[in-house]
Amino acid sequence: MQYRTVYTSALLVISALLGAGCGESTSSTKGPNYDSNGSDNNGETSSDFDQRALISNIVDDVITPTFTQFEEKSVQLHSQLTAYCTAEQGLAQNSVTQDERDQAFSQAKQSWRDAMVQWQRVEVMQIGPLLNNDNALRNKIYSWPVKSRCGVDLDVVSFEQGNINGVAYDISLRTPARKGMLALEYLLFSETTAHSCTESTVPQGWDNRTESSRLIARCEFAVEAAKDINVNAQSLISQWDGEQGYAQKLKQAGEQGSEFTTVHDGVNKLSDALFYIDVFTKDSKLATPLGLFANSCGTSVCPESVESPLAAHSIDNILSNLQALKALYEGEQGLGFDDFLVDENDAITAQNITQAIDAAIANASAYQVSLAQALLDNEQQVITTHAEVKAVTDQLKSDFINSLALELPQTSAGDND
Numbered sequence: 001m002q003y004r005t006v007y008t009s010a011l012l013v014i015s016a017l018l019g020a021g022c023g024e025s026t027s028s029t030k031g032p033n034y035d036s037n038g039s040d041n042n043g044e045t046s047s048d049f050d051q052r053a054l055i056s057n058i059v060d061d062v063i064t065p066t067f068t069q070f071e072e073k074s075v076q077l078h079s080q081l082t083a084y085c086t087a088e089q090g091l092a093q094n095s096v097t098q099d100e101r102d103q104a105f106s107q108a109k110q111s112w113r114d115a116m117v118q119w120q121r122v123e124v125m126q127i128g129p130l131l132n133n134d135n136a137l138r139n140k141i142y143s144w145p146v147k148s149r150c151g152v153d154l155d156v157v158s159f160e161q162g163n164i165n166g167v168a169y170d171i172s173l174r175t176p177a178r179k180g181m182l183a184l185e186y187l188l189f190s191e192t193t194a195h196s197c198t199e200s201t202v203p204q205g206w207d208n209r210t211e212s213s214r215l216i217a218r219c220e221f222a223v224e225a226a227k228d229i230n231v232n233a234q235s236l237i238s239q240w241d242g243e244q245g246y247a248q249k250l251k252q253a254g255e256q257g258s259e260f261t262t263v264h265d266g267v268n269k270l271s272d273a274l275f276y277i278d279v280f281t282k283d284s285k286l287a288t289p290l291g292l293f294a295n296s297c298g299t300s301v302c303p304e305s306v307e308s309p310l311a312a313h314s315i316d317n318i319l320s321n322l323q324a325l326k327a328l329y330e331g332e333q334g335l336g337f338d339d340f341l342v343d344e345n346d347a348i349t350a351q352n353i354t355q356a357i358d359a360a361i362a363n364a365s366a367y368q369v370s371l372a373q374a375l376l377d378n379e380q381q382v383i384t385t386h387a388e389v390k391a392v393t394d395q396l397k398s399d400f401i402n403s404l405a406l407e408l409p410q411t412s413a414g415d416n417d
Contacts, residue, residue, distance in 0.1 A: 049343040057334035071233040073115040078226040080111035085219035120320035128246030129239035143176035149196035189310035278393040303372035312370035319364040346403040360388040
């Protein structure tokens with residue numbers, strides 16, 4: 001079946017991009033002072049900057065609240081989808097009006113947007129549980145770029161029937177491309193209820209169903225998918241912030257028995273997350289639809305290759321990525337990497353990166369149309385956005401890692417785009 005071929009090919013892509021963060025070592029290029037000896041702070045840098053306090057602040061005041069807020073958004077998403085599905089069923093039974101149904105549908109879509117804004121902040125903070133087991137937990141919530149709209153269509157019917165080939169349906173066992181935030185985008189924002197399958201395997205009886213029955217089947221599966229997202233969001237918090245969670249491991253870096261030999265190793269692990277903005281935001285979300293890399297149109301400008309085409313949410317995703325980057329880099333109101341740079345007598349780099357991030361945020365905030373539409377109407381605007389993000393990543397891959405004696409993640413090493 002074609003959708004399985006697409007899924008397998010896309011899985012190879014995402015494994016190559018994300019998987020480098022899953023092994024024992026994710027880095028290849030080092031700042032010139034990496035692991036040097038002779039300082040008073042674990043022998044890594046020239047100053048006595050409190051790196052442990054930096055880790056604690058970013059863990060407790062940046063990452064943990066970001067994960068928690070997404071879990072809260074997932075609860076709201078499930079609630080709004082349940083209300084919408086009740087309204088959809090009520091419309092079919094003439095117990096609610098079309099206006100009431102449309103309002104519930106609009107609120108469900110807005111709830112998806114709100115959850116996606118928060119998830120895109122989580123995306124930039126891929127560390128620990130989001131990287132484990134080839135990014136399994138992350139992919140259950142958001143499998144992009146791996147997707148299968150036909151797979152979602154098939155699961156809508158399988159869930160409705162309650163079984164697959166005689167085995168009870170269990171969404172937790174389904175492949176990521178059939179569920180999660182991507183599936184909900186398709187179910188909520190597709191302009192048609194026609195299925196997307198093009199091969200011999202199609203949703204049983206779908207073509208003979210009424211529009212109302214299709215919408216009800218889709219919304220019922222959407223409620224189940226939202227419930228699964230919440231289950232996985234809770235799992236993320238448990239694995240991150242539990243008594244034996246990854247947050248504690250980071251804060252105990254350098255202590256006896258820690259998986260991080262020095263505190264600086266823990267800082268380096270946190271810094272790896274910053275480079276999501278390079279591999280994904282810059283390359284996959286901007287350079288690819290611009291045609292700088294191969295896309296579904298070949299190597300030309302391709303609106304179809306943006307991240308969230310159905311919901312027209314791609315530039316919002318990029319903006320959230322940049323805002324999350326700023327929070328990670330600056331540590332919100334507490335110690336951040338910018339403070340570390342200043343303490344290392346490199347206030348110029350600290351300021352340059354802050355200014356570059358702010359410029360990229362201002363650029364992304366200025367869009368009046370979707371990213372896909374901008375590619376058609378004002379390609380130069382998207383080229384400029386790419387350049388603004390590249391200005392950030394160029395600084396991160398050079399002066400940033402050099403001044404702080406950090407390793408550059410393997411995913412970004414050698415990338416001169």
